[in-house]
Amino acid sequence: MKLIKKLAFAASMLLTATTATFAADADPDMIKVALLPDENASEIIKRNQPLKDYLEDKLGKEIELIVTTDYSSMIEAMRFGRIDMAYFGPLSYVLAKTKSDIEPFAALVKDGKPTYRSVVIANAKTGVKSFADIEGKKMAFGDRASTSSHLIPKSILQEKGLQAKVNYNEHFLGSHDAVAVNVANGNADAGGLSEVIFNSLLSRGLIDEADINVIGYSKDYPQYPWAMRSDLNDGLKEKIKDAFIKLDDAEVLKSFKAEGFAAVTDADYDVIREMGALLKLDLAKM
Numbered sequence: 302m303k304l305i306k307k308l309a310f311a312a313s314m315l316l317t318a319t320t321a322t323f324a325a326d327a328d329p330d331m332i333k334v335a336l337l338p339d340e341n342a343s344e345i346i347k348r349n350q351p352l353k354d355y356l357e358d359k360l361g362k363e364i365e366l367i368v369t370t371d372y373s374s375m376i377e378a379m380r381f382g383r384i385d386m387a388y389f390g391p392l393s394y395v396l397a398k399t400k401s402d403i404e405p406f407a408a409l410v411k412d413g414k415p416t417y418r419s420v421v422i423a424n425a426k427t428g429v430k431s432f433a434d435i436e437g438k439k440m441a442f443g444d445r446a447s448t449s450s451h452l453i454p455k456s457i458l459q460e461k462g463l464q465a466k467v468n469y470n471e472h473f474l475g476s477h478d479a480v481a482v483n484v485a486n487g488n489a490d491a492g493g494l495s496e497v498i499f500n501s502l503l504s505r506g507l508i509d510e511a512d513i514n515v516i517g518y519s520k521d522y523p524q525y526p527w528a529m530r531s532d533l534n535d536g537l538k539e540k541i542k543d544a545f546i547k548l549d550d551a552e553v554l555k556s557f558k559a560e561g562f563a564a565v566t567d568a569d570y571d572v573i574r575e576m577g578a579l580l581k582l583d584l585a586k587m
Contacts, residue, residue, distance in 0.1 A: 325382030328534040331363040332356070335375050335387035337525070339443065339450070339477045339498065342368040351552035359544040360537070371475060372396075372446035379403060379530075386529040386541065391573045392448035394526050398567065405526035405567060406538075407545040409559035411497070416521035419453040420499050423491040423514045424484050430514055432461040440469045441480045441492035448573060450477050453519045454493020456576050478502055485512040497558050523569045527562070 334356070336345050345368050356364045367384060369375040376397045378384045389397060389405075397403060408415045423429035429438060435458065443450030451473070455465060465471040472489060474480050480492040481499060485508040496518060502508050529541055545562040548554065554561065 325385075325530060325532065327532055328537055329362070329385060331365055332360065332386065333365045333367055333384045335367045335369060335378060335384040337388050337390060337393070338368050338371055338375065338475075339390075339447070339495075341478070348556045351550065352556060355548070355550050355553050356544060360540055372444045376400060376446065379528075382530065385533065386527060388525060388527055390446070390448040390525050391523055391570055392452045392577070393444075393446045394528055395570055395573050395577070396446055397528070398570075402531040403528045404531050405528045405565050405570070406542040407527045407562040408524040408565045408569075409557050410561045410563050411524070411559050413560070414521070415524045415563045415565065417449065417524050418496045418521060419449040419457070419493055419519040420496045421454050421457060421491060421493045421516040421518075422481065422484050422499065423516050424487050424489070425512050425514050426487060427490045429491055429516065432458065432463065432516060435463060435469050435491050435516075438469055438490035439472060440465070441472050441474050441483050441489035443473070443477050443480050443494060444475055445473055447477075448522065449495040449498075449519075450480055450493055452573070452576055452580070453522060456580060457493075457517070457519055459580060478507065481508050481513075485509065491516065501558065523565065523572065526565050526570070 334353075336349060338345070346366050349366055353364045353366050367378070369378060372390070372393045375384075375387060375389075376393060379387055379397050380400045387397075394405060411417065421432070423434070427438065429435060440458070442454065445451055458465075458469070463469055474483060477494040477498040480489070480494045481502050483489040484492040503510055527545060529538060533541075542564070546564055548562055
């Protein structure tokens with residue numbers, strides 16, 4: 302009996318130690334910041350060095366920038382406390398919220414508003430000039446958990462009477478730039494992505510405007526949110542939020558193609574949840 306009690310006590314101590322190991326620090330010396338993997342990872346890290354420098358100065362802490370392999374990996378990293386804050390797409394935030402105790406605190410502002418659009422494009426040689434022409438064609442999306450490169454374009458097509466796997470073939474390419482490049486070179490007939498990223502790819506010469514037909518744009522949706530662990534120290538959370546809301550560093554904002562950041566709450570993303578329900582997506586299982 303004494304042996305059993307000793308074993309039980311040892312097991313309970315091991316469990317306690319294991320639990321403590323996985324408990325995330327409420328006031329970490331190093332803050333791990335994840336950025337959306339919607340373009341080349343090394344380019345994202347390089348482009349956001351000014352953000353790293355800015356946050357280290359404002360928060361007085363070391364900052365590590367992280368780009369996960371895909372949206373799902375980013376959501377899981379937040380779920381298990383391996384990252385402290387992250388720049389999510391609206392859908393990936395909603396998905397992460399179903400699995401993690403996190404809170405959004407800021408969204409970028411462009412053209413004076415914290416909203417953005419998706420664009421649906423087609424290869425110029427396919428003859429696709431309208432949404433109806435996508436019938437029977439190859440439609441490219443980015444990541445399954447992407448708002449502007451999956452959820453929004455798919456909802457537009459559904460509104461036009463086109464359903465995936467019924468009226469067109471869907472293909473997931475992982476990132477916005479992959480969608481644009483594959484449409485431009487004819488590997489996909491049409492595709493959907495963020496208007497901001499599309500315009501950036503054009504301006505940087507990564508795709509040729511002559512190879513693309515713009516089929517149409519979505520309505521405005523809430524911008525990409527920054528979110529952080531809810532169990533961070535209250536003082537630290539306030540400093541993080543303040544750093545973004547008051548951010549006016551041109552070099553930092555250049556990377557986000559933004560004019561600044563505005564405060565947001567979880568309720569701002571209910572429209573994304575409603576869109577997921579319309580498309581009959583089980584957000585908790587994505």
